[in-house]
Amino acid sequence: MKMTPIYEGSHRWIMFGRDTNKPSNIIDTNQYIVRTANRCLLMDPGGIELFAPMLAAVLHHAPVEEITDLFASHQDPDIISSLGLWDQALPKAKLHASSLWEGFIRHFGCESIDYVGIPDNGGKIKLESTELKIIPAHYLHSSANFHIYDAEAKILMSGDVGAALEASGAPIYVDNFDSHIDHMRFFHQRWMPSNQAKRDWIERIRKLDIDMMAPQHGRIFKGDNVKRFLDWFEGLEVGIAV
Amino acid sequence: MTDTVQQTKSQFVAVASIAAELSAVMEVAKEISLAAANAKAIAFRAGEKARGFQPITDFINELAKETITLVNAINEHALLLYRLTVNEYRTSTAFDKFQTATKMAEGAQYQSSLQTSTEAVEQRMRECRKQFKRHVGQLLDQLQEVMHPARAARVIAANSRIEASQAGEYLLSLQAVAESVDRAAQIIHNNVQRCRSALNVINITE
Numbered sequence A: 001m002k003m004t005p006i007y008e009g010s011h012r013w014i015m016f017g018r019d020t021n022k023p024s025n026i027i028d029t030n031q032y033i034v035r036t037a038n039r040c041l042l043m044d045p046g047g048i049e050l051f052a053p054m055l056a057a058v059l060h061h062a063p064v065e066e067i068t069d070l071f072a073s074h075q076d077p078d079i080i081s082s083l084g085l086w087d088q089a090l091p092k093a094k095l096h097a098s099s100l101w102e103g104f105i106r107h108f109g110c111e112s113i114d115y116v117g118i119p120d121n122g123g124k125i126k127l128e129s130t131e132l133k134i135i136p137a138h139y140l141h142s143s144a145n146f147h148i149y150d151a152e153a154k155i156l157m158s159g160d161v162g163a164a165l166e167a168s169g170a171p172i173y174v175d176n177f178d179s180h181i182d183h184m185r186f187f188h189q190r191w192m193p194s195n196q197a198k199r200d201w202i203e204r205i206r207k208l209d210i211d212m213m214a215p216q217h218g219r220i221f222k223g224d225n226v227k228r229f230l231d232w233f234e235g236l237e238v239g240i241a242v
Numbered sequence B: 001m002t003d004t005v006q007q008t009k010s011q012f013v014a015v016a017s018i019a020a021e022l023s024a025v026m027e028v029a030k031e032i033s034l035a036a037a038n039a040k041a042i043a044f045r046a047g048e049k050a051r052g053f054q055p056i057t058d059f060i061n062e063l064a065k066e067t068i069t070l071v072n073a074i075n076e077h078a079l080l081l082y083r084l085t086v087n088e089y090r091t092s093t094a095f096d097k098f099q100t101a102t103k104m105a106e107g108a109q110y111q112s113s114l115q116t117s118t119e120a121v122e123q124r125m126r127e128c129r130k131q132f133k134r135h136v137g138q139l140l141d142q143l144q145e146v147m148h149p150a151r152a153a154r155v156i157a158a159n160s161r162i163e164a165s166q167a168g169e170y171l172l173s174l175q176a177v178a179e180s181v182d183r184a185a186q187i188i189h190n191n192v193q194r195c196r197s198a199l200n201v202i203n204i205t206e
């Protein structure tokens, strides 16, 4: 599992992904952590297959007792099917995930972890002095879906929005936006169901100060590429299967 | 995959096949109870000629009821075994993954922080295992018990045949009843035997 620090300030962001040992028939995912002095948040911790390498990688940055928070952008297996294992590994942790999905996500196993339901209008996660905003992104692609915005680091963790499907071992950052579009087009057209939800999200996201947009698959968008993505996404017709 | 994970997989199969056998036993026990009611009606019509047959039908009915009660108790026990198996599967999978992660985290600053959770999960896994073994023993005893009414039913079925032979024109119907009781008791006997061997398979694989 490759570990890439993407922000160093009063707290740190680290991206985990490009796992060379993962079975080739499961989709490649990016996991992110926010590390403060004594706490650690895991965002979209991933699937069961990825649990051991992910945990091993996180142990380079935090001891299990300081992994106090998990966040699931939505209910998908590539996002959170490892929950039943984290549940037995972390002595005291909370899972922040949509209230709407609670009864579903609990199927993955959630006995000792405290399920903190996120209401439809979002909320926040506080890690010591660091405050992260939970931004609604409903229907993108899941009916109850959230992103994480860090105003200090100016990072938006955007779940499946901005995802790209490409060969394993691709670079961490988008270098050429125009050629990257080819890896994103089908994913967004087919997985994202609603043009209305898309427009609403773009409008809200444009008001945020974002240096980096970090999706759960593919590459991170930096600087102007964030704006390019929003413009491209705005013009894209989604929900094409019907 | 460790032996424990493999073990829980065969436990799932065993518990599922017990559940299937038991529901078949239940069906058959209900059939017996129906046959007893039937026989009672015939014996009633046959009157004097089937006098010896009447207490037998009551007895058959009792046996069927007893079987149903026993099977219900066994079912509850099997459900408990299933829950224990789920827990054992869950903990043994976690134990496996924690060990893999610890190996992969070689040299990581916080590698040892996982130790407490690993030990706790191992402890829970062993506890499930222990409880499972205890309950399998109890279940085997219960299965032994359920064989008794089935065996008794077969003896009674043999008696019924003799009684039926004195029932004149009712001979054929009463004989048919005796035969169906005998057949049902045999099915129960076989199913229960299969349950026992399914359980013994898990006992042996330890």
Ligand SMILES: [Fe+2]
Pocket: A074, A076, A141, A160
């Ligand atoms: Fe998804």
Ligand SMILES: [Fe+2]
Pocket: A076, A078, A079, A159, A160, A216, A217
């Ligand atoms: Fe995804």
